Amino acid sequence: MDNEESDDGDALDAYSRIVTGVAGSVTAHVAALEMSGVRGGYTRRGSGSAVVFTDDGYLLTNAHVVAGLEQGRALFADGRRSQVELVGADPLSDLAVLHARQAPPPAVLGDAEKLRVGQLVVAVGNPLGLAGSVTAGVVSGLGRSIPVRSGRHTRLIEDVIQTDASLNPGNSGGALADAKGRVVGINTAVAGAGLGLAVPINGTTRRIISALLRDGRVARAYLGLVTTPVPLDVAAVVRTGFTEGLMVAEVIAGSPAERAGMQAGDLVLSAQERPLNSAESLQKLLFAQAIGEPFRMSVLRAGKVFRIVAQPVELDG
Numbered sequence: 001m002d003n004e005e006s007d008d009g010d011a012l013d014a015y016s017r018i019v020t021g022v023a024g025s026v027t028a029h030v031a032a033l034e035m036s037g038v039r040g041g042y043t044r045r046g047s048g049s050a051v052v053f054t055d056d057g058y059l060l061t062n063a064h065v066v067a068g069l070e071q072g073r074a075l076f077a078d079g080r081r082s083q084v085e086l087v088g089a090d091p092l093s094d095l096a097v098l099h100a101r102q103a104p105p106p107a108v109l110g111d112a113e114k115l116r117v118g119q120l121v122v123a124v125g126n127p128l129g130l131a132g133s134v135t136a137g138v139v140s141g142l143g144r145s146i147p148v149r150s151g152r153h154t155r156l157i158e159d160v161i162q163t164d165a166s167l168n169p170g171n172s173g174g175a176l177a178d179a180k181g182r183v184v185g186i187n188t189a190v191a192g193a194g195l196g197l198a199v200p201i202n203g204t205t206r207r208i209i210s211a212l213l214r215d216g217r218v219a220r221a222y223l224g225l226v227t228t229p230v231p232l233d234v235a236a237v238v239r240t241g242f243t244e245g246l247m248v249a250e251v252i253a254g255s256p257a258e259r260a261g262m263q264a265g266d267l268v269l270s271a272q273e274r275p276l277n278s279a280e281s282l283q284k285l286l287f288a289q290a291i292g293e294p295f296r297m298s299v300l301r302a303g304k305v306f307r308i309v310a311q312p313v314e315l316d317g
Contacts, residue, residue: 015120018179022122023134025181027077029107030174031059031100032126033084035072044068049125049174050084050098051183057082057103058213061173062188062199063089063096074100088216090208092148093157094188094199097212107175110182112161112200115139123165123187123196125174137165137196145280146189146197158280159200161185167196204284211288221290221312224255225262229278232267232300240305244277245269256295260310267300286312 035046048065052058059074066086074084082100089096115121119139126133141162148157161176167187176185176198185198199205211218227246237243246268251258268276272295276282285295295310 018120019122019134019136022177022179022181023124026107026122026124026175026177026183027134028104029053029183030124030126031074031076031084031103032170033061033065033072033074033098033173035066035069035084037069037071046072047126048170048172049187050074051173051175051186052100052103052106053109053183053209054106057100058087059084059098059100059103060186060209061096061098062186063091063094064188065173066096066098067091074098074103076104078104080104088212088218090212090218092220093205093208093218094146094148095186095205095208095212097209107177107183108181109201110178110180110184112159112184112202115142115161115178115184115200117142120179121161121163121165121184122177122179123163123167123171123174123198124177125167125171125187133171135166137163140164140195144197157188157199158204158278158283159202160188161198161200163196163198165196171196207287219288219291220315221286221288221295222256222315223282223286223295223310223312224252224257225268225282226250226252227268227279227282229276230267236267236300239303240269240300242269242275244275245300246276246279246282256310256312260308262297262299262308262310263301265301268297269300269305270298272296286315288314 029052031050033048050059050061082102084098084100087097122136144160144162146157171187174187175183187198189197226249230247248266251262291314297308299306
């Protein structure tokens with residue numbers, strides 16, 4: 001019995017040491033935000049969290065935290081306060097960049113692509129106005145998607161991290177860190193009882209962040225397809241060598257896809273020579289460099305494979 005109690009204590013101590021270590025290293029880089037803006041003659045206010053990620057005072061947060069708000073202030077764990085201004089926001093990824101006049105050193109950004117289900121993660125933010133709050137849990141799901149809307153366009157935030165670390169209002173924009181204190185996600189939403197979601201830090205979001213820093217916005221290419229992933233039947237697998245693709249549910253009238261001859265019911269197997277197995281895999285190809293350029297797709301239609309070339313235009317608001 002004594003040995004069992006000792007083992008339990010050692011395990012708890014090890015877990016506690018990891019969580020307290022991560023909390024100690026990450027909390028200093030997470031700010032409590034108070035934002036404000038004037039719209040329609042009324043002053044609007046919002047609050048949330050943000051993470052310092054550069055040496056010169058740039059912070060990451062959620063686009064929905066700063067929607068319609070241009071400036072505010074950040075409060076850091078060391079007691080310093082700083083005015084912040086909005087640099088740029090991208091509602092279709094729910095990411096935004098702010099700049100603080102004074103800020104602590106940056107957090108270390110990790111790579112969410114290396115996460116595994118069951119891995120320990122720690123969320124740091126300011127839920128319900130309680131600055132510097134820390135919760136811990138595990139990665140309970142990977143590859144999730146959140147549908148978001150900006151203007152008349154709907155898009156999926158891809159590869160979202162699902163965690164059971166408790167998240168509450170005010171956590172949005174805060175850090176989700178791994179056991180080494182590397183920020184692997186920006187907490188974005190409460191998904192339900194016991195579930196939270198975070199926008200991952202990966203290659204795609206790093207491109208979005210770079211665009212926000214450079215231009216204050218993210219330019220995306222627009223095809224005009226509404227698709228859903230489907231597995232191919234055995235005959236199609238044998239014929240094409242692909243096991244899955246994107247079924248075209250709708251081709252938007254007047255879109256580049258319609259002009260290129262795409263039809264509802266087409267099965268898109270690949271784009272730009274890359275196989276497609278999810279809406280996200282197509283979205284990852286539709287950034288600024290695709291605008292106005294030939295966009296080659298391999299399409300299965302009525303048992304035959306066609307090569308279709310579209311010319312995407314820039315996605316408007």
